Amino acid sequence: MAFLFQSISGSVTAPLGFRASGVYCDVKRLGTGKGSNKTVDLDMALIAADEPCAIAGLFTTNQVCAAPVKRCLEQIKDGKGQAIVVNSGNANACTGDRGKNDAATMASETAKHMKINPDHVYVASTGRIGLPLPMPNIKRGIRASVAALGTGEKEARAAAEAIMTSDTHPKEFAVEISTPTGPIRIGGIAKGAGMIDPLMTPDGKPPGPRELHATMLSFLTTDVSISQSMLQQALTVAVNGSFNSVTVDGDMSTNDTVLIMANGRAGNAEIKSTRSALFKVFQEGLSQVCVELAKMMVRDGEGASKFVTLRVSGAKTDADARAAGRAVANSLLVKTSWCGGDPNWGRILDALGYSSARIVEESVDVAYSAPGSEKRVYSLRGGRPTRVTFKRLCAEVARDEFDLHIHLNLGKGQAVIHTCDLTEEYVDFNKGDLSNPAALGG
Amino acid sequence: MAFLFQSISGSVTAPLGFRASGVYCDVKRLGTGKGSNKTVDLDMALIAADEPCAIAGLFTTNQVCAAPVKRCLEQIKDGKGQAIVVNSGNANACTGDRGKNDAATMASETAKHMKINPDHVYVASTGRIGLPLPMPNIKRGIRASVAALGTGEKEARAAAEAIMTSDTHPKEFAVEISTPTGPIRIGGIAKGAGMIDPLMTPDGKPPGPRELHATMLSFLTTDVSISQSMLQQALTVAVNGSFNSVTVDGDMSTNDTVLIMANGRAGNAEIKSTRSALFKVFQEGLSQVCVELAKMMVRDGEGASKFVTLRVSGAKTDADARAAGRAVANSLLVKTSWCGGDPNWGRILDALGYSSARIVEESVDVAYSAPGSEKRVYSLRGGRPTRVTFKRLCAEVARDEFDLHIHLNLGKGQAVIHTCDLTEEYVDFNKGDLSNPAALGG
Numbered sequence: 001m002a003f004l005f006q007s008i009s010g011s012v013t014a015p016l017g018f019r020a021s022g023v024y025c026d027v028k029r030l031g032t033g034k035g036s037n038k039t040v041d042l043d044m045a046l047i048a049a050d051e052p053c054a055i056a057g058l059f060t061t062n063q064v065c066a067a068p069v070k071r072c073l074e075q076i077k078d079g080k081g082q083a084i085v086v087n088s089g090n091a092n093a094c095t096g097d098r099g100k101n102d103a104a105t106m107a108s109e110t111a112k113h114m115k116i117n118p119d120h121v122y123v124a125s126t127g128r129i130g131l132p133l134p135m136p137n138i139k140r141g142i143r144a145s146v147a148a149l150g151t152g153e154k155e156a157r158a159a160a161e162a163i164m165t166s167d168t169h170p171k172e173f174a175v176e177i178s179t180p181t182g183p184i185r186i187g188g189i190a191k192g193a194g195m196i197d198p199l200m201t202p203d204g205k206p207p208g209p210r211e212l213h214a215t216m217l218s219f220l221t222t223d224v225s226i227s228q229s230m231l232q233q234a235l236t237v238a239v240n241g242s243f244n245s246v247t248v249d250g251d252m253s254t255n256d257t258v259l260i261m262a263n264g265r266a267g268n269a270e271i272k273s274t275r276s277a278l279f280k281v282f283q284e285g286l287s288q289v290c291v292e293l294a295k296m297m298v299r300d301g302e303g304a305s306k307f308v309t310l311r312v313s314g315a316k317t318d319a320d321a322r323a324a325g326r327a328v329a330n331s332l333l334v335k336t337s338w339c340g341g342d343p344n345w346g347r348i349l350d351a352l353g354y355s356s357a358r359i360v361e362e363s364v365d366v367a368y369s370a371p372g373s374e375k376r377v378y379s380l381r382g383g384r385p386t387r388v389t390f391k392r393l394c395a396e397v398a399r400d401e402f403d404l405h406i407h408l409n410l411g412k413g414q415a416v417i418h419t420c421d422l423t424e425e426y427v428d429f430n431k432g433d434l435s436n437p438a439a440l441g442g
Numbered sequence: 443m444a445f446l447f448q449s450i451s452g453s454v455t456a457p458l459g460f461r462a463s464g465v466y467c468d469v470k471r472l473g474t475g476k477g478s479n480k481t482v483d484l485d486m487a488l489i490a491a492d493e494p495c496a497i498a499g500l501f502t503t504n505q506v507c508a509a510p511v512k513r514c515l516e517q518i519k520d521g522k523g524q525a526i527v528v529n530s531g532n533a534n535a536c537t538g539d540r541g542k543n544d545a546a547t548m549a550s551e552t553a554k555h556m557k558i559n560p561d562h563v564y565v566a567s568t569g570r571i572g573l574p575l576p577m578p579n580i581k582r583g584i585r586a587s588v589a590a591l592g593t594g595e596k597e598a599r600a601a602a603e604a605i606m607t608s609d610t611h612p613k614e615f616a617v618e619i620s621t622p623t624g625p626i627r628i629g630g631i632a633k634g635a636g637m638i639d640p641l642m643t644p645d646g647k648p649p650g651p652r653e654l655h656a657t658m659l660s661f662l663t664t665d666v667s668i669s670q671s672m673l674q675q676a677l678t679v680a681v682n683g684s685f686n687s688v689t690v691d692g693d694m695s696t697n698d699t700v701l702i703m704a705n706g707r708a709g710n711a712e713i714k715s716t717r718s719a720l721f722k723v724f725q726e727g728l729s730q731v732c733v734e735l736a737k738m739m740v741r742d743g744e745g746a747s748k749f750v751t752l753r754v755s756g757a758k759t760d761a762d763a764r765a766a767g768r769a770v771a772n773s774l775l776v777k778t779s780w781c782g783g784d785p786n787w788g789r790i791l792d793a794l795g796y797s798s799a800r801i802v803e804e805s806v807d808v809a810y811s812a813p814g815s816e817k818r819v820y821s822l823r824g825g826r827p828t829r830v831t832f833k834r835l836c837a838e839v840a841r842d843e844f845d846l847h848i849h850l851n852l853g854k855g856q857a858v859i860h861t862c863d864l865t866e867e868y869v870d871f872n873k874g875d876l877s878n879p880a881a882l883g884g
Binding site for chain 2: 061062063064065091093094096128129130194249251252253254331332333336337339340342345346347349350351352353354358359360361362383384385422423424426427428430431
């Protein structure tokens, strides 16, 4: 069988049978004293399927999780969904019983206007922590977003804009896969620029020792026909290789959520097994969409000036490779050296040494390359500096995007982590604006 | 028995029988192209006892550890020492076999000029990683430092200055304890302002899961008479409650070292048991010296504008309390909010939630106070914001120094962690100066 992958324009409305909208309801700017701008301050998104479909999700493993996340965790057990409603500007986190009720009301209001089952409506929120949702505004937004639903790229773009907080631009990606039984499509939107270090699992429970991690949201749609359990499995693999492998600042959010709806409109025979050829193809397509969206998040990291892909290999285990990569990716001294264009291998070795991964100093190789290139320039071999000149190494780090290869020479464990540098702008942005309490976010 | 504690002037030469010196030998400025200033650029320190005495130490748990640390780890098994020689400006880390030989040569040169046993000379280094030591300069420095040894406060101050790297001022502290058999004295010097997050153990092996941790050095002297094993035990307790409980940037160094020499000149009956009344008194004094030096380090943290003491209580275990406190202390979003004077409890709760400590959102209390004060102003009770006004909370965070109390209400675990905010100055400082490769440090 021949399969052809092709990236296509648009996002969540690219697959057949989905509609989307993004509207303004004055949550994001509420109380900030800043004038609202209905064009740029969209703050409520809705993604809807024409009929109930299979839904799968992954959620933050933060023990302090937002009311909408708690609701999703309960709902996802049923595996059926028809709509995802999302507000930005207020995380509905640390809001107690009122928060739970407000999340339920968001679902029931959406269901009422769409005339669908409220149990099939999923809710997500992002923004300030600890403030109750302004429900009159939210209700107005829901009514407007249902009215604005459309199948066009314009509506999908509006949804992508409406979920933004500190993002500087909307994030969308879609692929079409040609199969012998016809094309299938996968599309998604995402947001996140700070408090980014997600570790999401299907049940919100950490897979092992809890790691340091930040709000990111991503919502995906596909018209493939697939069972809910296969959909969940594919999403878990795709998220582990994408969103769960990026870090901006090492702060894991209370609201991280990824959801995907699959409606079967592509008309293929339902995927029920990982052994099916179509499953593998779908997995590859979904992983590609998630990786592209995750990279967009890191490139848009608060204050970030460089995009770095850490490629760790030769670790004792994959878990060790990940731990080693995360220590380097989250080291303030390494991140600030990138900001300064400094190929400081001492800080890299230092961070590797304090990671939980097994390291033998005399075995560590460190090299730079252009993104995805095989042509490596080594700064360290066997734990010792090479003869490559400082000037040459500076040229590698001077790139806006580069790959940093770390080979531990101890085993076969591998990991890839996408991250960014730490700049004065990050600090300035996150210091907040005391003259404007409502603008101080989580 | 009555004991009177009193802080006294001076540091490592305050106890009887110790001499110190700090000299300039052109390691710190070497190759930086910056003009040297012999007054402010002291870069070699020597602390010497009149005779071999008990020595105890704790060392970085970083798997990538410097040559002098490796040497100390071997030596400390014998427990006898007479001199500590320290250079700043070059860490002698990641320098392979040459580094090991250079550390040994530092000891043998010191021994030669002092006419003592080289096995009784301990070596420490701090500064740039990965460059070989400039041995001619080092040897010149050792000769000069032996010649400059003196018992005065001036010489101790010179030693404290000579171990500085990014520190803005020398760090010294000493106490005198009056006992029925006469006074005993404990004095120390310390350095460290960045790459500060030590986790040191007597054998350089981590006590549990490895934590993220930066170079700090501290050298202590006492004239108490104490067995080596009791000295090691007291130092371990003192370091865990002080240096191991501070964090500036979450980066643990390759060179962290604390050493103490005890010469018995006070003339007390040798302390051989933890049950001895004098042991407890000595422990209290040593802990006080270490805590004061550790606080000086955090106050001098690179770019830091605020000094924050996290007091975590009510955790399930002490380890949980420490994990919870460390997650908050190392959160970029919490640290930047302090920089902005923002009492952002959402970020605090978020960091607690992703720590490895057990947390129940609805049980968390968060409060501010002046340093050491019992008068607390609560921002959160039971996971929900109190009625205290935003303005009032801002006033708490506006202080240059404040305590942040976190009560988890789950058990009896406690921890105290000293930390600082994250400012644009930290980033600017650590970006380095590419026009000046030799100045780029580890």
